[in-house]
Amino acid sequence: MCIRDSPSSALLEALDPEQNSTFTDHYIEFPLDLSKVLFITTANDVSAIAEPLYDRMEVTELNSYTVEEKFNIAKRHLVKKEMDKHKLTGREFKITDDAIYDIIESYTREAGVRNLEKTIATLCRKGTVALESGEKAFKVTSDNIEKYLGKRKYTKESVSKENLVGTVNGLAWTSVGGTMLPIEVSALDGTGKIELTGNLGDVMQESAKTAVSYVRSKAEYFGIDSSFYKTKDIHIHAPEGAVPKDGPSAGLAITTALVSELTGIPIKSNVAMTGEVSLKGRALPIGGLKEKSMAAYKAGCDTVIIPKENEKDLEDVSDEVKASVKFVTADTFDDVVTVALESKIKPIVKKSDDEKKSIIVPSKADKSPSVTQ
Numbered sequence: 536m537c538i539r540d541s542p543s544s545a546l547l548e549a550l551d552p553e554q555n556s557t558f559t560d561h562y563i564e565f566p567l568d569l570s571k572v573l574f575i576t577t578a579n580d581v582s583a584i585a586e587p588l589y590d591r592m593e594v595t596e597l598n599s600y601t602v603e604e605k606f607n608i609a610k611r612h613l614v615k616k617e618m619d620k621h622k623l624t625g626r627e628f629k630i631t632d633d634a635i636y637d638i639i640e641s642y643t644r645e646a647g648v649r650n651l652e653k654t655i656a657t658l659c660r661k662g663t664v665a666l667e668s669g670e671k672a673f674k675v676t677s678d679n680i681e682k683y684l685g686k687r688k689y690t691k692e693s694v695s696k697e698n699l700v701g702t703v704n705g706l707a708w709t710s711v712g713g714t715m716l717p718i719e720v721s722a723l724d725g726t727g728k729i730e731l732t733g734n735l736g737d738v739m740q741e742s743a744k745t746a747v748s749y750v751r752s753k754a755e756y757f758g759i760d761s762s763f764y765k766t767k768d769i770h771i772h773a774p775e776g777a778v779p780k781d782g783p784s785a786g787l788a789i790t791t792a793l794v795s796e797l798t799g800i801p802i803k804s805n806v807a808m809t810g811e812v813s814l815k816g817r818a819l820p821i822g823g824l825k826e827k828s829m830a831a832y833k834a835g836c837d838t839v840i841i842p843k844e845n846e847k848d849l850e851d852v853s854d855e856v857k858a859s860v861k862f863v864t865a866d867t868f869d870d871v872v873t874v875a876l877e878s879k880i881k882p883i884v885k886k887s888d889d890e891k892k893s894i895i896v897p898s899k900a901d902k903s904p905s906v907t908q
Contacts, residue, residue, distance in 0.1 A: 543585045550574060550591045579646075599646035599712040601829050601853055605639050606632070613652050621659040626672065628662045630655075633677035640833075641687035646711045658683055692834040695804045698877050701796035704807040705773075705788035706831055706839070707780065708823030713830035715807070716785065718773055720792040725768030733773030736781020742811060743771045746790040749816055749868070750797070755883040757872075759797045769793070784821040786812035787840065790868055791875050801877040807831040808840035808871065816868040820844035825851045832856045838863060840871055 549555050555569040578584060581594065600608070610632070618628055643650040661683050662673035675683060692715045694704055705716035729747060731740050747769060754761040771789060773780050787810040795802045809827050811819035820842045821827075831839045832855070843864040849857070865871050872880060 543588050546574075547585070547588050547591070550588070598825055598851070600648065601825075601855075602636070602639055602833065603853065603855055605648055605651060606635055608648050609635050609639070609651055609655065613648065613655050617652070617656045617659045620656070621663050623659060623662060623666075627666055628659065628673050630658065630675040631677065634675045634680050637677050637680050637687070638684070640691060641689050642684055644689050644711050654684065692830065694807070694834050694836055698801035698804050700799055700801050701792050703788045703792040703795070703802050703875070704804070704831070704834070704836060705785050706807050706809040706827035707782065707784065708826055713823060713826030713828070715830055715834050716773060716780065716788070718771070718785065718788050718792050720772075720789070720796040721770045722763070722767045722796045723770065724766065727764045727766070728768045730768065730770040731772075732770070733775070734780055735773060738781050738783050739773075739785050742783065742786040743789050745814055746786060746793055746812060749790060749812060749814055750793050752814075753816070756880075757794050757798060758881045758883055759794070763797055767797075783811045783819070784809050784823075784827075786810065787818060787842075787865070787868065787871050791871055794872060794880070795876060798876075798880060800880065802875050803838070803877055805836055806838045806840065806875050807834070807836040808875065810840070810842040810845070810865065812868055818842040818844075818865040818867060818871065824848040825853070828852050828856050828860060828862075832860050837861060838874065840865055840874055 549558055549569055552570065555572075557566050558569045559566050576592075581589065584592075614630060614635075618624075621628075638651060638654050642654055645651070658675055662675075665673045681687065694715070695702070701720040701722075703718050705718045707714050707716040729744065731743055735743070747764070750757065750759065751761075751764050754763065760766075771793075773785075787808050790812050791802060791808065794800075809821050809824070811821060813819055824841060824845055825848070828839055829852075837859065838861045840863045843866045846862075846864050849862060852862075863870075863874050865874075
């Protein structure tokens with residue numbers, strides 16, 4: 536460890552091939568040859584790594600496990616491993632499949648299986664105590680799991696059964712997998728202010744501003760009063776404000792919610808979407824499609840809209856999700872509203888100057904005499 540500098544500086548010096556053959560550790564003050572050493576590091580979030588250090592690394596990204604993958608790992612390996620550690624036999628200790636799913640979805644929200652293994656170990660210890668107390672067998676089911684692990688920590692995500700105006704099912708990637716990211720938009724009488732709430736990061740705030748500008752540029756096409764930016768205050772909100780949210784994948788969802796709010800057309804509740812939007816309405820690609828699609832599937836969405844450029848990533852999506860979810864690719868935002876909105880938008884058709892001139896105004900002689908009673 537480098538005492539005089541930060542750990543990042545020490546690692547930067549150690550990984551530099553131009554000087555690591557004579558790397559000197561400031562603790563022991565002794566030169567070391569690190570030119571043939573392979574360093575392996577792990578990180579949950581690479582954004583926190585210093586840029587010069589990140590440039591010298593070869594990054595291998597490992598996707599988080601899906602629910603089914605976690606279930607099979609637990610059933611085939613983790614349960615047996617912990618039972619052997621605690622000297623339990625199959626007759627003495629049993630855990631049902633439903634209980635394993637409950638542990639995964641309600642007690643351990645993570646990318647890997649470390650906490651899942653710890654929770655199974657906790658149940659094994661409780662089972663050992665119960666057997667030592669005179670019980671002949673210890674069985675964990677979905678009905679009695681709260682007795683041993685306490686109340687469920689996480690609730691299952693689910694979408695609304697009702698089509699709502701200004702509310703869209705967005706999708707986000709987190710360090711523990713995919714999650715639903717509902718976005719709400721309200722248009723209020725005002726002077727054109729834009730309010731962004733919900734602990735949005737810089738990237739998402741830029742996405743929201745881009746969405747507003749894009750809708751302004753095509754207001755008449757969407758059947759929206761082109762002066763809405765002067766007469767309406769736009770409030771864009773992402774619920775669960777205590778959770779920080781950022782990343783380039785919410786643009787399409789924000790734009791959809793905005794168009795829905797200003798036109799009054801509800802958004803289909805069974806549709807989820809991910810993707811960024813450009814100032815000209817192009818659907819831009821995103822990452823983490825595997826995790827996001829799993830989140831949509833678990834929440835009950837049967838249609839997921841993705842950017843066209845992400846079509847190649849569908850091969851990474853599990854067969855379980857593909858069998859239940861219809862994926863719709865979008866080149867532009869026009870492709871999104873066609874699928875997401877409950878009904879078609881009606882553009883505002885302005886009359887040309889020639890049409891205005893052709894209006895016939897009846898003369899006084901053509902008017903029929905009024906009758907006075």
